[in-house]
Amino acid sequence: MRVTTFDLDSEPVSADTARYFDKCEEKLGLVPNVLKSYAFDDVKLRAFTDMYNDLMLGASGLSKLEREMIAVAVSSVNRCFYCLTAHGATVRDYSCDPKLGELMVMNYRVADLSERQRVMLDFAVKLTKHPHEILEGDRQRQREAGFSDRDIWDIATVTGFFNMSNRVAVATDMRPNDEYHAMAQ
Amino acid sequence: MRVTTFDLDSEPVSADTARYFDKCEEKLGLVPNVLKSYAFDDVKLRAFTDMYNDLMLGASGLSKLEREMIAVAVSSVNRCFYCLTAHGATVRDYSCDPKLGELMVMNYRVADLSERQRVMLDFAVKLTKHPHEILEGDRQRQREAGFSDRDIWDIATVTGFFNMSNRVAVATDMRPNDEYHAMAQ
Amino acid sequence: MRVTTFDLDSEPVSADTARYFDKCEEKLGLVPNVLKSYAFDDVKLRAFTDMYNDLMLGASGLSKLEREMIAVAVSSVNRCFYCLTAHGATVRDYSCDPKLGELMVMNYRVADLSERQRVMLDFAVKLTKHPHEILEGDRQRQREAGFSDRDIWDIATVTGFFNMSNRVAVATDMRPNDEYHAMAQ
C-alpha cells in the first residue's frame, strides 16, 4: 500500500478507510496516494480529509477552480512534485485549459488572468514566501478586488493548507499516482 | 467575539462550540483566540481542533514539549506573532525553563540541545525554509539520530501544521490572548 | 509575424529567413516563436541559431537529452514560461517519458536520476543561482562523476545559454507555440 521507500509500518487499512477508498476509486478512478500515505491511522486520515473536503469542495466565495489555482501556485513556490502533479491535473480538468495548468505550475504571473484572480494569487504567493510581511495593506488590496473578509479567510486557509501539505509530501517523499500526468492534457 | 479588525460577520457561536469553549476556559483558563477566529463555522472549527489535538496532544514518539519546540522554531522562521506568543508560553510552561522558550523564539540554533532535538529542529526549519531541497539524505540524518519513519511523519506533520497556522494567523491578523505574555515567565 | 504585444516594427522577413523557416516547418512541424521573434534582423537571427544549433545539436560528450534536461532545469530556476514549455516538450519527446519532463519543470532534485545526471544538474542549477560561489571543488565533483573538462565546458555553455534565453524571453514577453503543450504527453 506504501507508495515510497518511506516506511510507516502501517497496519492493514481499517474497514472505514477501505470503504472511503472504494468511494475514491469510484468517483476519481483512483485513490490519491496522499490518502494511502495517511491510511496508517484512521484519526489522522479523517482529520486530513475533513479539512481538505471542507476547504476544497465546501461552500465558498471562491470557485473550485480558483481554490485549485491557489493550490498549484503555492506548490510552485515550494516546488512540491506531488501537489504540482495532482493539482496541476485538476486545474487542467476544471478549466478544460491545459495551458492554464502549465502556467500555474511554471509562473502564474505571466498567465492572462482577471484582476480578481491575479490579486488573489499575488496574496497567496506573498503569504507563502514572506508571511511576516503581510500587513493590513495586503488585506485591503484583496477587498478592493471584490473579496470579502470571509473570502480572504478562504484564500488564507487554502494557502495555508497547501503550505502544510507540500511540506508533508516532500518530507515523506510522497509520489503522485501515475495517472495524473496524462490527465486532461 | 472577534479579536481583530478582520471581520467574518460571524453568527452567534453554536451550542457545541460554546460547550467546547467552556471546556477550554476550565482547562486552560482562557479560550485561545485562534479558536474564536474559527468559531464562525462549526465544520472548520472541528476540522482544525481535530487535527490540532491529534498532532499536539495525541500519541507520538515525540514528547509534547518537543512538538511545541517545533511549533515555535517554525513560527520563528515565519515570524508569526500569534504562534510565537502562544506556543512560546507553552514551551516555557512544559519545560519550566523560560530561557528555552526565548531561545526557540529567537534562534534555536544557539540553544543547548540534545543531538536528537537539534537534528529534529534542523529538519523542521529546513522543511520550512527550503522544502524543495529536502532529500533522502535529510530523512537519513533523522534516522541516524534515532527517529523512526513514524517519528519523521510526526515531525513533518507538526512542521506542516504550523506552516499552515502561521499563514492563517498572519493573513487574518490574529492576535494572541494577553494572558500568554506573562505565562510561565 | 509577431507573437506578443511586444512590438519590434519588423520588416518583412528576408528570403534567407523565409527559407530557414520553411525548413523548420518541415522538420519540426512549426516555426518556434523564438525564431520569429529574432526574425526582424538576419544577423541577430543567425547569431542566435548558430550558437543554439552548435550547443544543442552539435557533437558533445553530453547526449541531446542531457542538454535538454539542463535547459529545463535552468529554466525552472528562472521560471521562464517559454523555455519550460518548449524544452519541457523536447525532454518528453527525447526521453519518451512525460514524467521526466514534468520532473525537470517542477523539481529535478526528486527525479530518479543517474549519479552522472544528478551531479550535472546540481552544477547547472548552482551555476544559475549562485554563480559567484562556483569554485574548483565544484569542477572537481564533475570530474569525479566522469565528466572531462571538455564536457564541463558544454554543461557551462548550455547552462549559460539558457540563462541568456530565459531572460530575453521574459523581457520581451515571448509566448511558446500552442503546439508544445500537447506534444509527447
Next chain:
Amino acid sequence: MRVTTFDLDSEPVSADTARYFDKCEEKLGLVPNVLKSYAFDDVKLRAFTDMYNDLMLGASGLSKLEREMIAVAVSSVNRCFYCLTAHGATVRDYSCDPKLGELMVMNYRVADLSERQRVMLDFAVKLTKHPHEILEGDRQRQREAGFSDRDIWDIATVTGFFNMSNRVAVATDMRPNDEYHAMAQ
C-alpha cells in the same frame, strides 16, 4: 594558450583564428582571454564573436557605453571577476571617468545617472536577479523613459548575453588579462 588550470586539450589554433587574434592584438593591444578560451573550436568561437560583435558594437539605440554599463552592472550581481575586470576597464575607457567604472562594479544605484540610464540599469538588474517577476509594468517603465521596444530588445539581449558569459567564465575559471587592471585608471 590556456589561461587557467581548466584544461580543454585544445588543438593548435586554426589559421582563421590566428588571423582573428592578430587583428585583436592590433586593435586592442591584446587578445582577450575569453577568446583564447573559445579557441579550441572554430564554430564555437565564431558563434560567440558573431553574437558579441553584433550586440556590443553593432547599430543600436543604446550607446556603446550604455551597453558596457549594462555588462558591468549585470556582472556585479553575478560577481564575475573576468567580466567585471574586462568590462569595468571598458567603461572607464569609453567614459574617460574611472569613478563611473568603479560605481558600476560596486553599486550602480548610487551613481549619478540620467533617469534614462537608471531606468535601463534597474531593468537589467531586475531581469538578472528576478527574471520571473518581469511583467508588462517593467517594460512600460522603459517606454516611459524613452526606450522603444527595439531598444528594450537590446537591453534584454545585452543583459542576457552577460548572464551567459558570466556563467561560462566562472564555471571554467576564466581569468582576465593582466593589462585590464591598470587600463584607463
Next chain:
Amino acid sequence: MRVTTFDLDSEPVSADTARYFDKCEEKLGLVPNVLKSYAFDDVKLRAFTDMYNDLMLGASGLSKLEREMIAVAVSSVNRCFYCLTAHGATVRDYSCDPKLGELMVMNYRVADLSERQRVMLDFAVKLTKHPHEILEGDRQRQREAGFSDRDIWDIATVTGFFNMSNRVAVATDMRPNDEYHAMAQ
C-alpha cells in the same frame, strides 16, 4: 570572568575596569556580560562603552525607548540571542509594556506603532537587510515623517552599532546574563 567557552586568555581586570563594573552593579544590578567579554583589554572596552553610552544614553532627537526599539528590531533580523534578550528586557522596562518587547523581538511590523516609529523601524530594518538598496527616497520618507538629518544620523548609527554588536556577540558566543529573562515581564 569569561561567560562562554570562547577563551580570550584575559588578564585580571584592571583597576579602572573594576571601578566601572562596580558602577554597573550599583546602577543596573548586574555587569552586562558583553562588558565582561571586552574586559580583557581596557582600550577596547573603553572604545565600546564610549560609543555605546553616547549613542544609547546621550542627547538625541530619538527617545531612549526608540533607540532600544531599533536595537531589538535590528537584532531580530540578525537573530542575535544576546542582544534580543538584553535589549528586549530594556524595551519592556522603558515602555512598561512587556508586549511591546515581544513584538520587537518577534515581528515589529505587526506592532501598533505611531507612523513616526514605523517609518523609523522600516528604515532601520531595510538598512540592516538591504543596505545597498538605500537611496535618497528612503531618506526622504524619514524626513516626511518628521525626522531631521541629525535624527537620521542617529537612526543610522544605532542601526549600525547593533549590526556590529550582533555580529561580535554571535561570533564569540556571548551569552546574556540570566537576570534579563525575568526582567520587567
Next chain:
Amino acid sequence: MRVTTFDLDSEPVSADTARYFDKCEEKLGLVPNVLKSYAFDDVKLRAFTDMYNDLMLGASGLSKLEREMIAVAVSSVNRCFYCLTAHGATVRDYSCDPKLGELMVMNYRVADLSERQRVMLDFAVKLTKHPHEILEGDRQRQREAGFSDRDIWDIATVTGFFNMSNRVAVATDMRPNDEYHAMAQ
C-alpha cells in the same frame, strides 16, 4: 565641510578636531570624508576614531593588510561604495597588488589566497550574511586554520565594525574622497 546633500547643520569644527584633521592631511595627504561626516560632534568623532584606530592599526594577530582585506570583503557583501573605494585603495597600497584590491571588491572567493586568509574571509563573509547561522563549528574551523580565540575576536570585531560603517555610510550618502580612485593602481 559637508560632503553630500545629507545635511547635519554642523557647527564649525572644534580646535581638537582641526588639529586631528591636520595630522590626517599630513600623514595621508587627505582628510577622509568619513571623518568630516563625524566632525559635527567631537564625542562621536572621538568614539569612532578610537575604535577604528585600535581595530585597524593597533596590536593584533592579524596583519594590517588582513584587516583591510576583511574590510573590503565585508563591504563587498553590503555593496558600500564609500568603504569599497577607500579600503580597496588601502588593500592595493598595503599589498602593492592592484589585482588583490579588485579581487576583494569583486569576489574574494576566486582570489589566490593562503588557506589561513581564505578561512578568515569565509568566516567574515558568513558572519556578515548569515550571522544567525554562526555556530561552534565555524569557530572551530578558524582554530584549525591557526587562529587563536584572541584572533577570532579581532576577525569578529573588524567584521562587525564594517557592518556598522557600511550602514552609516550608505544611510547618510557618504562619498569617498576622489583621491582614492587613482591611489596605488
